[in-house]
Amino acid sequence: MAPTVERKKIDLAPLKAANVPIFFIVGGPGSGKGTQCDKIVAKYGLTHLSSGDLLRDEVKSGSPRGAQLTAIMESGALVPLEVVLDLVKEAMLIAIEKGSKGFLIDGYPREVAQGQQFESEIQEAKLVLFFDVAEETLVKRLLGRAETSGRADDNIDTIKKRLHTFVTSTAPVVDYYESKGKLVRINAEGTVDDIFGVVVANLDKVTSKI
Ligand SMILES: Nc1ncnc2c1ncn2[C@@H]1O[C@H](COP(=O)(O)OP(=O)(O)O)[C@@H](O)[C@H]1O
Ligand SMILES: Nc1ncnc2c1ncn2[C@H]1C[C@H](O)[C@@H](COP(=O)(O)OP(=O)(O)O)O1
Numbered sequence: 001m002a003p004t005v006e007r008k009k010i011d012l013a014p015l016k017a018a019n020v021p022i023f024f025i026v027g028g029p030g031s032g033k034g035t036q037c038d039k040i041v042a043k044y045g046l047t048h049l050s051s052g053d054l055l056r057d058e059v060k061s062g063s064p065r066g067a068q069l070t071a072i073m074e075s076g077a078l079v080p081l082e083v084v085l086d087l088v089k090e091a092m093l094i095a096i097e098k099g100s101k102g103f104l105i106d107g108y109p110r111e112v113a114q115g116q117q118f119e120s121e122i123q124e125a126k127l128v129l130f131f132d133v134a135e136e137t138l139v140k141r142l143l144g145r146a147e148t149s150g151r152a153d154d155n156i157d158t159i160k161k162r163l164h165t166f167v168t169s170t171a172p173v174v175d176y177y178e179s180k181g182k183l184v185r186i187n188a189e190g191t192v193d194d195i196f197g198v199v200v201a202n203l204d205k206v207t208s209k210i
């Protein structure tokens with residue numbers, strides 16, 4: 001049975017009123033989402049929110065909500081949709097208060113229902129950037145990251161489970177946004193700078209106003 005999750009009422013009016021562009025950043029674990037988001041932030045000044053970072057911060061905070069999350073993340077599974085969406089909403093509202101001009105929502109949606117709920121409760125995404133990388137490369141990169149990340153889920157057993165979750169739950173997200181004409185599929189096997197060149201070419205088409 002899914003754990004019961006405490007939820008607060010969140011007033012989204014300021015976020016909806018701001019109506020800033022929102023980009024979903026999707027890709028397997030280790031596909032380079034965080035790496036590319038850092039570069040996008042530096043060039044375009046968008047607000048980067050990683051759902052994984054928000055979850056890890058929640059765990060560190062010692063909150064009752066955080067306590068339920070560690071075991072799920074170490075098992076390579078997805079945390080309940082409501083928990084992630086509430087954390088994302090709270091972080092977006094704080095950023096809007098500070099004058100954010102748009103968002104990179106990194107690691108979200110990881111299942112189709114997450115995208116649908118976000119878009120019905122908040123706003124539609126402008127584009128979905130999908131970093132496409134072979135499983136073999138993902139494993140190599142994650143084992144490299146494991147040497148310094150200190151992340152409890154950067155170990156071979158959890159990596160295998162995360163890849164399984166990606167194939168079963170997140171790959172349908174890619175198909176879903178492709179069918180809506182919003183997907184930008186980026187081959188992300190190359191160097192960080194080459195990949196960023198492709199990202200920029202795509203963002204420049206839609207961000208002339210930000
Ligand atoms: N294009 C790339 N080529 C080689 N290594 C990369 C590339 N992009 C990212 N990495 C490395 O792969 C690991 C995972 O990248 P990260 O940005 O954390 O991915 P994600 O957020 O998608 O899990 C990191 O150690 C990062 O330095
Ligand atoms: N949108 C989301 N829905 C459910 N669980 C999520 C989530 N984003 C992150 N998580 C949980 C499950 C992931 O295996 C874990 C780490 O996420 P992450 O930091 O985005 O990983 P990575 O950057 O390696 O792809 O946190």
Ligand SMILES: [Mg+2]
Pocket residue numbers: 033034050052107
């Ligand atoms: Mg990441």
